[in-house]
């Protein structure tokens with residue numbers, strides 16, 4: 586199988602990590618140049634596949650100069666400490682709210698274990714701490730120069746309170762992590778990615794507006810691939826996100842119990858599927874529906890409190 590299946594832009598390549606052997610679920614973006622960069626290396630469980638992707642460009646992990654993390658969820662950032670343990674020269678960029686959990690991951694791993702239980706190791710593999718002297722802490726508003734490449738950083742909460750967006754000045758590519766939802770290649774449908782604990786719809790709206798105002802030429806989604814109609818995507822994603830949130834919120838307002846509430850969201854999600862082979866499985870693997878419901882439910886509970 587050709588691992589690097591997409592070339593969003595010159596010198597930007599998408600490595601398919603083939604998570605659990607399935608394609609088009611989790612991607613990692615390779616930015617080539619005099620100082621190669623990975624945006625979100627993915628989990629440790631797929632690191633060998635990322636290495637094969639790098640090798641197809643004549644590179645190894647040791648050639649990387651920087652890891653840019655959009656946020657620290659395990660499917661995006663899990664391999665960071667493992668890569669650093671092997672190649673301590675690499676610099677890691679992460680938002681200030683995420684950095685402490687990268688350096689001391691106990692709390693992050695505790696909450697992930699509550700979500701994934703016994704599946705932690707199979708899904709993600711090890712999560713090693715990152716040495717603090719290798720971490721550059723971001724707040725949003727910075728411009729990074731890494732080799733000859735210039736990237737603007739914007740704070741982008743909504744999916745996670747420590748999420749940032751990177752915009753490559755040359756290509757106009759915006760690395761939006763999970764802020765643009767989950768959209769499979771060849772489809773225009775974007776499914777909300779709303780896991781606990783941080784979902785904040787008001788912040789997410791502001792983030793989507795901010796991304797649109799940057800007028801990116803393309804959006805680079807982790808799940809999965811480049812999107813070349815940014816304005817349409819941001820608009821339709823915003824609408825769907827609110828549709829999902831309102832369904833969960835109205836269920837709570839009607840006093841329906843969690844089982845009924847979840848079933849209503851499931852019904853909507855099934856209606857929205859287009860029934861292409863593997864589609865339902867990919868969405869479920871990239872963003873399990875039960876977690877999306879939990880995140881939206883928590884959002885409303887917090888608003889009412």
Ligand SMILES: [Zn+2]
Pocket residue numbers: 656658661744745763
């Ligand atoms: Zn995430």
